[in-house]
Amino acid sequence: MQVLVCPDKFKGSLSANEVCNAIEKGIKRYSKDIDVVKLPLADGGEGTLDLLEQHMSLERINLVVNDPLFRPISTYYLKDQTRAFIEMSKASGLQLLKDHERNPLNTSSFGTGELIAHALGQNVTEIYLLIGGSATNDGGAGMAEALGFQFITKDGMASKVAGGSLNRLTQVDPSKADQRIENVKFTVLSDVQNVLTGSNGASYVYGAQKGANEIAIEKLDAGLANLASILENGHELHPGAGAAGGLGYGAMSFLKAELVSGIEAIMDVVDFFEYAKDADLIITGEGKMDNQTSEGKVVSGVIQFGKNNNIPIGILCGVFESDNALGSSEMILQISDLAQNIDDAMTNASQYLETLAFQMISDFV
Incomplete structure (x- = not known):
């Protein structure tokens, strides 16, 4: 089984690379046999x-x-x-x-x-x-x-x-x-x-x-x-x-x-489509998901690819604030369900992401 991990940064908390590493830890805690491919993404903004x-x-x-x-x-x-x-x-x-x-x-x-x-x-x-x-x-x-x-x-x-x-x-x-x-x-x-x-x-x-x-x-x-x-x-x-x-x-x-x-431009630059073609599951995410998510953010680009190619998409985020941000077919887990408050979520985002990734891969498999 191959999982492509391709999140954006969690702004103010973790870089996209750090998010990838935390998600990988959670997946590997479930099974070391899962092939995890890490491909941090960005959408033209900082980072x-x-x-x-x-x-x-x-x-x-x-x-x-x-x-x-x-x-x-x-x-x-x-x-x-x-x-x-x-x-x-x-x-x-x-x-x-x-x-x-x-x-x-x-x-x-x-x-x-x-x-x-x-x-x-x-x-x-x-x-x-x-x-x-x-x-x-x-x-x-x-x-x-x-x-x-x-x-x-x-x-x-x-x-x-x-x-x-x-x-x-x-x-x-x-x-x-x-x-x-x-x-x-x-x-x-x-x-x-x-x-x-x-x-x-x-x-x-x-x-x-x-x-x-x-x-x-x-x-x-x-x-x-x-x-x-x-x-x-x-x-x-x-x-x-x-x-x-x-x-x-x-x-x-x-x-x-x-x-x-x-x-779209960044996906081309980093050969996203080549990495993604063999994935059984793609996990993406960002810190805050709201109405702006669907207007050209990393998550929206990954979701569109998944829909076009019939590949399941999992989303890990800090907080999910809008039902209009996405479609209804994605698996979505948020740090805010685990954290005591916003400071706790920001400070301990890596540990919470590892936990959520473990939960997501357990549910998927």
Whole structure:
């Protein structure tokens, strides 16, 4: 019997590799004869760059850029001879800020733009942007500013554009933008389908988790709408435009980027389909499963494969919050049924996953 273990990370608790190891322990506790194949996955969000580094022969490029609050930070991206892979969370991610610093009115994707600018000088012809886990809500304006786009207000040119700056903009001047952008194909790997503005947009869906209160969320949404009204390209309605605080929109608008499903692209990169074809059972999972799970997350991609190929799917998660997240044919077990509270679940996630994996394989066999 072969079991393919292919989870995402459990955010704030375990990496995807650590989740794989815990699940393997549980399966092997049931039977050492079961062939366990571990294939950690990601969907374009934070952690994707680490996954690519494991599976591909890539060079790490180290440099110093600005973090979301314009402080210097040492970070990196990956490249081969023709392609660069940039994870925006490495420069503009929420995990770079302390809790009291989180406020998307003040944060900028400028550092992500600096990573792109550096990659443009490496003679690459393709740049892949991995855009989950952002601390920002600036519609990619900060990124564009780092690439030479100028943002104008009624009082003159703006600098250090952030989420709270967008309401004041009256014009975007592309005349001094980095011309090397025209020679590179940009592809954005995204794990969400949100549009830019409104109740299903970047600000209202993700603003609170980045530190915005209700008043700030309204201001941020209005700012993104103002940016869209200035650029007038219609990209604000594209699924994924609201990803990473509107960086999906910014990438389409300033870089002519194509947005693709992160999990589908990653599955291709890591040869998922080759690994999965001989599996008798596939076990996947993530920390929190909710309505967003079905919109391009790792679990949704694995479930779709299982349905298409008639392979049973088991799901282990921290907490399962929505009946709409999945279909009805999957086996689902959650840590919250075992843990005393959220702190216990986060701290002891590995042990609980081992227990749940033992239970799942016992029930399956």
